Amino acid sequence: MVFLRVTDLAESPAPPVATSAPCPSPAVAAGRSLAETTRARNAWIEIDVEALEHNLCALRAAVGAGCETVAVIKGNAYGAGIEGVAPVLEAAGVERFGVAWVSEGGQLRGLGIRRPIIVLGHSFPEDAPTAVAHDLTLTCHSLALGHALSAAAVRAGRVARVHIHIDSGLHRDGVSLDEGVALAEALRDLPGLAVEGISTHMANADEPDDSFSDAQAALFRAATERLPWVPYRHTANSATALRRAGLRFEGVRIGLALHGILPSNTPGPALRPILSVKARLARVSDSPEGDGVSYGLTWRAERPSRAGLVPVGYADGWSRHLGNRGEVLVRGRRCPVIGRVMMDQFVVDVTALPAAEEGDEVVLLGAQGGDAIRADEVAEAAGTIPWDTFASLTARLPRVFHRAGVVERVTGG
Ligand SMILES: *Cc1c(COP(=O)(O)O)cnc(C)c1O
8 A cells, every 4th residue: 555655745835924823734644534535615626536447457458578667647647636646557567658748747756656767748949958867758849959959868867768659640749750750760870879769659540540540550560660769669558558459569659548438439348437526515595486596697587496606616617518518427416517506606506406515525526425536428518528537637636545445645725
């Protein structure tokens, strides 16, 4: 069991207060129950550490031995909280991490992560010293970046590893086939530089018809045949890793599936959602027939109603598109969102729950009673995709990491 480290406590000193008024600091609560830890919080995120470990294990079994897992934890680990997620994954045996920005890689090193970190997104030549200092593997798209990395590595007495990303049809980042081959050969001879990897990314990985992946794979294979000396090849996100056994190569870049949600049109092993969003009911009030609720009064009571206030809003990443569309669970029952989602709060109809009261647990995402609200459901109601629903969750929500209901650490909030 991994309990809160002493350093975590040492790094969270009580903030200096100018007045004698007690400053309520959200106590870091290792070993306490979820209920105790969340009793007096407006809203929070719960991360089920065992579910995360289970998903990793199930996905590794699905992709098979001999293929590394590159855990993609960009965007604050898809909203789950990088400080809590990364150490769990490293301890569970993930071989590499993938991030989008150099700064995210530096953050991982600051957390003590030792495994290789691939920066999948764009980097500037100015990033080279930081990349070398933190031993980050950059995706290199230009000679200028390669020269800067080589110089920084030589100065530091290190070797900077780079990967070359081939644009095989997504037309987002990377370089063309010919450019990539020429770039790899030019970088090969630079001191302090090792061209370790070659990668691409699929455009239609989770579409019902993913046949475009065949054309992309053919182009990628042509690149690998011209660069047989580059040892590490990777092309697969969650959907490609699960749908395309032939495109797994040395490593698969898994993001969403670690969160227990499979991409559309993607069969996979049984996974467990790791992330719940919960809140405490703040106020319960009467809405007489005909009265409106929330900005614009877009919802009106068709009968005498009870309105429950949920202290979560779009400042927490809860989409404004869920106004008059989303649902939450209170006392095991679905309650519809009524009126617009505001910056810090929204209102739900709790007419069916006469006993509902301040402090009741509200589940926005996750399970309660026998029911569950999943990220794909929320995303669809908001007109978006689960990646967006997760990644939108902002820093105001504390992340409570627990193992079977026993809290291991609380970050943020
Ligand atoms: C975000 C990202 C991934 C992870 O995708 P999932 O669908 O979440 O598994 C993989 N590769 C690249 C290049 C990415 O940007």
